[in-house]
Amino acid sequence: MTKINYTNAAIYNHAAQTFETNRYMIVDTDTGKIIETGEGKGPASVDETVDMKGKYVMPGIMNAHTHITSIPTYWWHDGEEDRHSDSREFNTMYAIRNMQDAINNGITYIRNVGAAYDIDMEIQKMQEKGMIAGPKVMTSGRAFTMTGGHGAGSGHEVDGVDEMIKGVRTAMKKGVDNIKLMVTGGVLKNGETPDDIQFNEDEVRAAVVEAHHKGKTVAAHVQGVEGVKEAARVGVDTVEHAFNIDDETIAIFREHGTTIVPTMNAMYAIYEYGENTVPDWARQKVIVNIEKHFASITKAAAAGIPIAMGTDAGTPYNGFESESAYEIQLYVEKAGMTPAQAIDTATINCARAMHVEAEYGEIAPGKYADFIAMTEDPIADISVIQREKDVYQNGVNVHRAVMTIEDQQMKQAEMQVAGR
Numbered sequence: 464m465t466k467i468n469y470t471n472a473a474i475y476n477h478a479a480q481t482f483e484t485n486r487y488m489i490v491d492t493d494t495g496k497i498i499e500t501g502e503g504k505g506p507a508s509v510d511e512t513v514d515m516k517g518k519y520v521m522p523g524i525m526n527a528h529t530h531i532t533s534i535p536t537y538w539w540h541d542g543e544e545d546r547h548s549d550s551r552e553f554n555t556m557y558a559i560r561n562m563q564d565a566i567n568n569g570i571t572y573i574r575n576v577g578a579a580y581d582i583d584m585e586i587q588k589m590q591e592k593g594m595i596a597g598p599k600v601m602t603s604g605r606a607f608t609m610t611g612g613h614g615a616g617s618g619h620e621v622d623g624v625d626e627m628i629k630g631v632r633t634a635m636k637k638g639v640d641n642i643k644l645m646v647t648g649g650v651l652k653n654g655e656t657p658d659d660i661q662f663n664e665d666e667v668r669a670a671v672v673e674a675h676h677k678g679k680t681v682a683a684h685v686q687g688v689e690g691v692k693e694a695a696r697v698g699v700d701t702v703e704h705a706f707n708i709d710d711e712t713i714a715i716f717r718e719h720g721t722t723i724v725p726t727m728n729a730m731y732a733i734y735e736y737g738e739n740t741v742p743d744w745a746r747q748k749v750i751v752n753i754e755k756h757f758a759s760i761t762k763a764a765a766a767g768i769p770i771a772m773g774t775d776a777g778t779p780y781n782g783f784e785s786e787s788a789y790e791i792q793l794y795v796e797k798a799g800m801t802p803a804q805a806i807d808t809a810t811i812n813c814a815r816a817m818h819v820e821a822e823y824g825e826i827a828p829g830k831y832a833d834f835i836a837m838t839e840d841p842i843a844d845i846s847v848i849q850r851e852k853d854v855y856q857n858g859v860n861v862h863r864a865v866m867t868i869e870d871q872q873m874k875q876a877e878m879q880v881a882g883r
């Protein structure tokens with residue numbers, strides 16, 4: 464067993480809603496887990512001591528809504544579709560690149576909610592065996608959709624209760640961790656709207672019953688409020704997107720313990736950067752819905768409904784680099800959360816929504832030592848999470864903050880002052 468004492472750090476404490484200074488954490492690199500935390504320098508009887516002076520340490524970012532096989536550049540130029548090949552090979556290559564981007568940017572756990580050819584299941588194995596870099600992966604395989612429904616191109620089309628039961632059982636036989644259902648229409652498919660109901664209540668219920676029988680979770684893509692209510696009423700675990708919820712919806716969420724995964728940056732990025740590159744039919748749906756969406760998340764946050772951070776990474780201008788941290792900033796700026804509440808959405812709340820809170824989501828004994836170290840306090844300025852940072856996975860450093868030229872010059876000047 465190799466014990467490392469990361470000492471002299473300011474460590475985020477979810478219960479205290481702040482970073483606590485003068486803290487240490489001891490990790491065991493064999494298990495990858497934290498074995499002790501506390502105040503002060505901590506014991507010297509370890510194999511290695513790492514001085515974290517001036518570092519703000521929080522759990523690694525968790526993202527509950529990604530599409531690892533997609534690229535965030537759009538496929539529409541001068542009115543012509545110009546999409547990358549939909550082949551298994553291209554999808555796999557993008558997934559491996561996205562995995563590397565994610566870990567370099569401090570994202571240490573993703574829940575993938577829809578992958579062509581079930582590629583996320585193979586990516587999960589490659590990551591676990593250490594063959595590729597990247598966050599840990601919770602899989603859904605191909606998303607379920609009705610015939611011709613949202614995501615039908617790469618999804619699994621099923622109709623009726625019997626096909627849903629067979630489909631969900633087959634996915635679980637293959638080994639998916641989560642079931643993803645497209646319950647309403649969405650933005651990035653022409654000829655449908657976010658308000659369209661696609662799967663009916665019986666179909667959604669059948670999926671929920673089957674998944675829950677095997678202890679698996681269900682994530683429902685639902686945008687318009689009627690779809691949100693339908694999915695929440697029959698007990699899906701997470702509602703993805705949620706554009707215009709009302710008081711009745713809040714009451715249904717409370718009754719069923721539903722968590723919302725907002726993906727606000729998916730909307731924001733198309734709104735902000737998509738003119739002339741994202742097709743008008745898609746961008747118009749964003750323009751009509753973005754304020755309703757942000758107001759909806761604000762309302763849910765104020766009502767104390769659990770919110771788990773997710774971005775829909777893989778949609779236009781919304782990738783696997785600093786976008787997850789920007790989503791966290793949007794929760795502060797556009798959904799009325801405190802910086803600590805926003806940090807919780809990307810750590811403890813994700814862990815709970817993904818049913819892995821026994822081992823993830825906090826800096827505490829028994830949890831995996833997946834964490835990020837920053838040089839500034841995110842409670843004072845939530846945007847610092849987007850900057851370069853040191854990333855640790857299973858207790859060891861996997862990415863060092865790349866210093867800008869200005870940073871390097873400043874550091875040199877400091878060393879000269881110190882006479883070194």
Ligand SMILES: [Zn+2]
Nearest residue numbers: 528530576775
């Ligand atoms: Zn999505």
